[in-house]
Amino acid sequence: MRAHMSVIKVLSARRTIVLAAAVAIAAAGCSSSSSSSTSSTGSSSTPASTSSATSSASASTVSTSQCGSKPGQAASGTPINLGSIVTDSPQANFTDIANMAQAYFNCVNANGGINGHPIKYVIQKEQINASQIAALAKQLVQTDHVVGIVGNTSIIECSVDHSYWESLGFYIIDSGIAPECYSTSNSAAVNMGPRYSSDGAVQYALSQHVSKIVFDQSNVPGTAYIAGGPNALATAAHVPIQDVATNVPISDANSVAIQLVDAAGQNGAVVLNFTPPDALVILEAAQKLHIEGHVKLWGCSTPCNTDFLAKSLGPSWNGKLFVNAELTPPDATNTATMNLYKAILSQYGSAVSGGVGSFSQMGFVEAELMVKALESVNGDYTVASVNAAIKGLKDVNTGMLCQSWTYGSYSLHIPNNEDYTVTPSNGQMTMAPNGTCTPISAVDPQIAQYRSQAGTAPADPTST
């Protein structure tokens, strides 16, 4: 009997191994097919390929060597350690931002570095776990000995770590999501984040004289903070606004779309604040039900600003959906900075899976700002010297934002507070009518508070 059981166990183990091997082979097969389709720039069937083609075209005309002070000469000095914490989970993945910053630093390192010093960039990935995030911050400081933090993009990192960074004198350059990324003294984002981006989307809808706003976002903690801005704007314009919270992931988009359209009415606007997949499923549901035209317009915060979405939606949304864009629209822009960004992405950005888009643009700008700060340091690169340089960044023309970018000594930081509006057109996001740089209204009390401290930054002439 015991011998029989042993035989069964051996057979079971063998079967398990066979299954594991089969799964591994299947995974390998899928991986290779996936990567080959991504790298297939000749295909016109995906927006990714379109973006890659655009990127390649720009790369051919721009040399990446201009990203460093000594073209073609690799940096060989002692490294300057920088760190980053990004969310990498099934619910949200922001690794493209840090990966693009890494691409920029690789370019700098290959072209002279920072006064001969290469940048060593440590990217820590977290799974929306507060204790893990706190531990990673300590690891970056105590084990990796970083002297600066750049490229942080996390659902909760700002909330968890901002006190720690303040206590050590770190001034973070990040992509903000949590309220503390904007409302604290030691964090300055290159993007607007969900609240101010939603402000921008609502503001555009109001400019089109809609009779009502229906503002829909995920039913998760913290959304009341985001809704505060759009509600203030609509109320000041004497336009009724209705907040809707939708459970995610969305399993029944049809009822959500009907609910939103019914609530907005014929002359109203539906404004969405979701991740691209959830926004897409609502918009597609409206399209399939043929009710997208039952409202005057649809709006969306920045996450919808992706060619993937424009391509998926099709032409019925051209001039019907208006998306807030926090950074210069990349497809139709032909500036030196935009071409350098595309060239670096093409040459060094193999890890940036999303290609050209707002995520990689953010990573580019954050790395660009950090390099400017490091170049201004005199003497050793220490926590004190590097962070003083970061804090001293003032009126920097990034080439990617409406305004110049400033850190400064303020109790809160919303340095990006002017935006674009784009609309889908033939599978790409293009500038909407009257969609060029528009200041976010100071009716939002937090914008008013920031401008009272920092003033209004001058326009960035290099971004258009």
Next chain:
Amino acid sequence: MPSWAELEQFLVSGLALGGVYALSGVGLVVLYRATGVLYLAFGAVGAMGAFIAFEMIQSGTPGWSAWIVCVLFGGVVTLVYGMIFGPPLAGRDPVVRAVATLGLTLILFGIMDLVWTVTGGRVRSISLPTDNGGFTVLGLQVTWTQVIALGGGVVLTVGTAAFLRYTKLGTAMRAMANDREITATLGVPVRRVEAAAWFGCGILAGIAGLLLADLVQLDSTTLTFLVISSLAAALIARLRSIAVTFVAAIVIGVIHDLLTPFTALTNYRDMTPFVLAAIALLWASRHRTVMTRSGEEA
């Protein structure tokens, strides 16, 4: 209080949602009745098949061949799982057998998360040609895909019930689900019958995955765990009656959507499947209805 005119639209969309639940719920019950296994990987298998079809379509493969691959992927993966794990687990408790399929679910879910990442604003969707046609009911467009989902559920319900009742293979499947050992003793080729049941269920998972990727969204989390809501319909039918599962799924979908315009309830409407399942189970227990492993009422 919403007017009837407002509710009418949600009635239509609720029927479509019910069709979505019915597709998965009926598939679950079919396999349970044939093998005695609650196949929790039903959603994940279909989802992965849909992702593979998506990649094939993106790389220029004709849609029809990608759809066939999606359906066959469901059949082959389920067959392989059933042939490897079915016999060793045949004598184990039903809960153990169900949890084992949860293992397959998590493996497939992990692979999908690894291969089809969501970074960079990447969105994916599958549109079937049947999305482009349809008819209007109460101001809403009803696509042929929705009709196929609902009609497919009806056909599946009637066809499977007839298959299990009137065919030799169906009878063998039911006998095997009751008692594998006795069925084998009676000369039924249990391995072949099991293989047919697993493969058939996998094919259903593939078809459901393709339709749900179009009707719901091409997202690994949503499609993998949609099976939980469908499970409620199967539980209401106590994993026995395919017809009751279908009706329960439709009722769940309709009630779910009818709750949407009620402001106080709208955020809780996702609880509908579980609340209805709990009520049904409580009602069943009050009537001293206890399901045994064989599916017979005591």
